[in-house]
Structure formats: C-alpha cells, structure tokens
Amino acid sequence: MDTIRIMLLVLTVMTIPLRLDALQEDDLGKVTYDRWCSECHGVDGSGNGSAAGFMLPRPRNFTLAQYQIRTTASGDLPTDQNMLDAINNGAPGTAMPAWDDLLSEPEKQALVQYLKTFSRFFPDDEVPQPLDFGGSTRTSEEVVAEGRRQYEAIECWKCHGDQGRGDGESSPTLVDDTGFPAAAADLTENWFFNGGDDVEDIYRAIRTGLDGTPMPNFSDVLDAGVITEEELWAVAHYVRSLSPEEIPGISEVVQARLIEDLDVPRSVADETWNETEGVYIPLVGQIIVQPRWFNPRVDGVWVKAFHNGEDISVMVRWSDPNNSPDQAWSDWKSQVVTTMEPKEGGDTGIGASPDQLVVQFPMQMPEGMERPYFLKGDSRRPVYLWEWKSDRQTALEGEARGVGTESFQAEGQDLSVEGVHQDGQWQVVFTRPLLTEDENDLDFITGEAIPMSFFAWDGDNGESGNQGALSSWYFLMLEEATPTAVYVAPPLAMLLAGALGLLMVRNAQKREKENI
C-alpha cells in the first residue's frame, strides 16, 4: 500500500500548480483538500476520486457526513475533534494514511471546516455532543472472563467469530451502506482497529457503532437496561485481550530453535509450538506486476520454527475467515472480484480457488547481502519455493526465475505439510530435512541468516495468481549447537592474552632500563 500511496501523492503534487504564495486563509481548506485528499475522496467529496476504484473499503463519501470514528451517538454528526483525530490517525489497514506529521495544524483545522461544506447535514449553530463514556474499568482475569460471557450473550461472535477473527456466520454477507463488501474486524489484530488500539477506543466503537458499516451501536442496549456499563467495559477488555499486549514490532529474524535429541514438531497440535513466541511478518497486496491486487485479505503471518540438526519445521499461521472454496462465501467473492478486478484485467472467471501459502527462499545462499528479487527471483538468482494449497494434502517444492516462471515438482518430495483451519485461522506446518539430495533445494545451514519471504492468498476473497499478498525478505536463522570449542577457546584466549600482556610489560621495562 505504501508504494501506491507515495506514487499517488507524488502524482498529485506534480499536477497541482504552485500558486501557494497567492493563498488566502479562506482557501486553505480547499487547497489542502484538493491537493492531498481529492485523489481518493473526489473533488466533490463524494468518495469517487480517481484512485477510489482500487480501494476496499472505499474512501469516505463526505456528502453523507457519515463518520465511523465518533464520540457522538449513532447517526449523529462527529465533533470537530473527531474529524481532526481521523485525519491525524488515518485508518490503519486501509489506504487512508495518518496525516499527523504530513500536514500543519492550520491546514488540518481548515480541512475539518472544509469537509463539512460537502454535506448539508452540518448545521451552522449546533455543536455535536459527545457521549459520556465514563472511565475505563480496571482489567483483570475476572473482568476478561465476564467480557467473554457478555461477548457470547450479546452475540458479537455472529460477525466477529467465536475467537474474534472476523469469521462469524454473518461475516460473508456484510456490506457497507454503499453496498460494498465489508469485512468484520479481526479482533486479534488491534493495530488494524479503525479508531485506535486501546480499550478506550474499543469501548467507544461499541457504544457509538461505526456509522456506514454493519457495526451497530450498543448505547441503546445500555439505555434499555439490557446490559450495564460495567459489562460493556468488560466486553471491551475481553476484545482487547484477544490481541497481543504489545503491538508486535518488526523482527527481521525468525529463530529456528534447536531441540537436540527430539523430533521436530510435525503437526499443528504438537505442544512443542507453545515453547516459542512467533514472529509477526506483515504482508501487503502485490502491486508491482499486472494484474495487481489492492485488497489482500491476509495482512500478516505469524511464524515459528524448530530444528533438531536433522529436520526443520516451520509453522505459519494467519487469520482467514474460511477454508476456500466455500459456498457460503461465493457471493462475497463475486462482489470483491467485480469491485476490484475489472480494472486490472485479471482472471474475471469466478472459479473456485483455494487458500494458498508460498514460502520463498533463495535457491543458493547469497554471497553477502545480495538476495534474489523478492518477487520470485530472476534468471541470475533463482528462488526455491514451498507451496501449500487448502485443497491439497501435500506441499510441493518448486523453483522460479521471476514471476510466471514458477514450476513445482510433484515427485521426489522432501517436504511434508499439515494445514488446519479452525476459528478463522490457518495453521500450516512444513517439515523438511535440513539437507537434501536435490541440488535445486536450498540446504539449511545452522548459524546463517537465510532469506525467507511469504506469499498468501485467500481464494474466496478473489485471490489467485499474481493477485494476493506478499512480504519482503526476512531471515530464518537456525540455532547452532553449542560447539565443544566454546569450552576450550575462551580459556585458551585468556591465557594467550595474559602471556602477551606479560611479554609487552617485560619489553617495556627492558626498553626503559636501556634508555636510562
């Protein structure tokens, strides 16, 4: 998304005549809007800018004055501060960037006032009144457990799923107010929450709903006495507990821990997996080669690995609401495809496609930092691939020398795989010997930073071929056995250093005597 965003911004800037010196304060909002916002939201604020067709969710239509992130009641207008916050924070997981540092304070203030002029709903006299949310209650195991009970009782799971991954039974039919498919939020990724990742942000979203989306308000339920404020706060705490305590930082390296004298975990259910933390690797839509894909479902994968000196196993897990192809999602798929694909000349056939994952390595370990091109390598530096598909029990090894040159071998496989879909999540475990006979297979050597990257597709989100999600290069590092040398070399070095030191001192003393 970043690349296209920057490209769009650069294009926008280039097409704007530089008459800023003649700028009057009254025009600041309009000039700022036309320059930075109109490409997506349209010059008329209708949400139909030239880039809008590549986006899901679509850019906000300001003429409707519908704002998702508000402190005001469902259907009410936002406060100026709400609008300012939306500009500052952007909408994570969408094309809307955070403008916090990109625009000046006067520009942002002027923008808020200008946005209002697009809609007849903003009155001159009335100031929208924020709701009183009280303060956050403290969280505890009991509060989270109560939140879970309420999550079940008020049926959040209908859309968000039992484990919160946006896979509830209503999720395939959700649309926004303009009729575009709307994904239920994956509650295990609070860094993508629209409106903020804190428990306060979650509570606000529950109370006010997200106008224009299927998310209703729960203030009316509170007013009706069906639920108490404390119980609703507990829901917010429970939802918050579904995501990691800390937003995962970007870690370049996945450590494959050495488990000596044990078999590596070959199944998803193996409890060995619990012994290590996963590394989060973000994925973005493939937007380099045609047909591109601007609506990737898989926005990140969690990766863990173990080896025992003989074999390596890598577990990749990611949120995906269903096991594609699935009849319940066929309408969703055709809607996404008709919304996104015609512009790219992709495969418009709505055939059944599975979910897929490809793990990519260089075919040979690169010298220095020179890695293969991250999009399936090139003729000089080919890549070695692991391919898993949800409609197949086996994984294939393959190679590629650039996009479209992938070839997978069905026989002589050294790779085994298990994929399990449960509660809106895929867990796929690959296992392979560290060394194989095949010269096109990469040998996994301990102690080296082995480049590794990922491609993922959600078949029922209209993804296949080049239209999917991918990561940049990361590293897989197989933990080295502590060599016997560790117990010999350091004392030896200490002795040697001591001896050298003595020698130097002696020499110095000798020279001093001679000089006298």
Added chain:
Amino acid sequence: MLVLKKFEKLAAFTLISSLLIVGCGGADSSDNAGSSEATAMENPVDPSTAGNIVGSVAFDGSAPAMDVIDMSGELVCADKHSDTPMVQTVVVNDNGTLSNVFVYVKEGSAIDGMQFPTPSAALLDQDGCVYSPHVMGVMVDQEITIRNSDGLLHNINATPTEQRGFNTSQPVMMETSQDFGTPEVMVPLRCDVHGWMTAYIGVLTHPYHSVSDGSGDFSLSTLPEGDYVIEAWHEQYGTQSQTVTVTAGGTADVTFTFSADMANAAVPMGTPVELHDHSLVTDHQ
C-alpha cells in the same frame, strides 16, 4: 448463570414495558411535549366533506421465483415458519395481486399546509428473522417501536438519504423507539446479522399512506375533496402514479398494475416529499 441472568433481564424488561404501556394508556405521555401537543391536535379534515380512495395493485406476468432464505443458522427463527421462508422482494398474492406496494399521496394542494395529529406508535417487529411489516408508512416524528421478538441478535441499520440514520443493536427480546423527522420515500432498513432482512419505511407529513395487503388491496380514507397525485412504490418494480379526484362523500377506485417485465425499473429511494413544491400535472398517468 447466564441463562438466569438473561431471564432476569427479560423479566425486568417485560415489567418496564408493561409499566410503559400502562403509562401511555392514560393521558398523553409527557416525555415528549411536541408529540403530546400533536396528539391533542384535532384532525383538520372535515369528515362530512371528505372522500376515500380504495384500490388494488394488480400484477401482470408470472411471479418471479424468490430465493429461499437459509435459516439453518438460526433455528429459533426457522422454527417460527411453517412454510419455507422466502425473500420478500416480490410477493405475488394467490389472487394475482402484488403485496408490499407503498401507496401514498404525493401531491395534493387540498392537504398542503395542513397540520395533522401524529398517530400513536407504529410497530416494526422482528419475528422469525423477518421484518413485520416488510413495508410500512409513518408520519414525520411518529414513534416507531422496533421490537425484537426473536431473542437473538438483530441490528437495525436505517440508511435514509434526507436525514440522519441509525444503526442499533438488539441482542435480546427488547424494544427500541425511533422516529424520522423529515419526509422521505423510502427509508431502507436492514439487518446486517441476517443479510436477507430488509424493510422499507415511507415517512410523510400526512396520514394518507397505505401498503397493499395479502389481497393486493389498499385504502386511503378521509381525504379532503380535491385532486391528488397518488404514487405506488415497489422495491423491485419502481414507481407509478395516477391523478385521482376525490369528491365529498365519494370513494374513488384506483388500480395500479405492475408487471414482471418491470424488474429492471429504477427504484427511487430517499426521495424528499414536499407537497407544496409540486403542482398538479396531468401527465402523471
């Protein structure tokens, strides 16, 4: 524990609502000064010089097959239907007439500027995971009682064009009150939890609206004498209108005919209704 708790809430809710009903049964409730004033207002139409419009909505061609609603995920709702529940987009009656057509006075100088009393609350029920009624009319500021008779999560997502909407949740058997302050034909409502659940509400400044019933019939009663443009709106087949003359003590008979080949008609939604902005024209037929 959870069941007990839910039950307690339900009991409390029943108690509160029965109290409310008792409260409303007496004099005008005082929680809304505007509406109590309106209820006290007398109907400005003199019945002795008024007339009526009755009619029916015919349907030409063969009734399109509607999709079956898959309620397997909501057994509580599925159990409420003796027949297979079908999507309600087009409901052709046994006598070949069309149900769920909203018929209303779109233009009429005779009632322009008249202030009508606001009727008591209209009921929109969610029963068996369908809206009942599927199409309804209300007056501006008339209370709409939205009831959840299913006891499972529904959300009511109203998306008008002329005014602000709302999206509210009802996770248990309960009632919520809403109203619309601006005339608009029609306001769409949907339940996002059950994608097949849709309803349409026509909001008017006057009480002259009706919805064709299971026999295709509709009626508009006690209209001042004069000429009216009557519009018939259907969610699939669009709109038709006729000019109708109402005479004192008379009953005008009107028939609208929709046909299967109108399936791709434009369906106006969120249209403002302003009696005074229109003048009677004869080319409406």
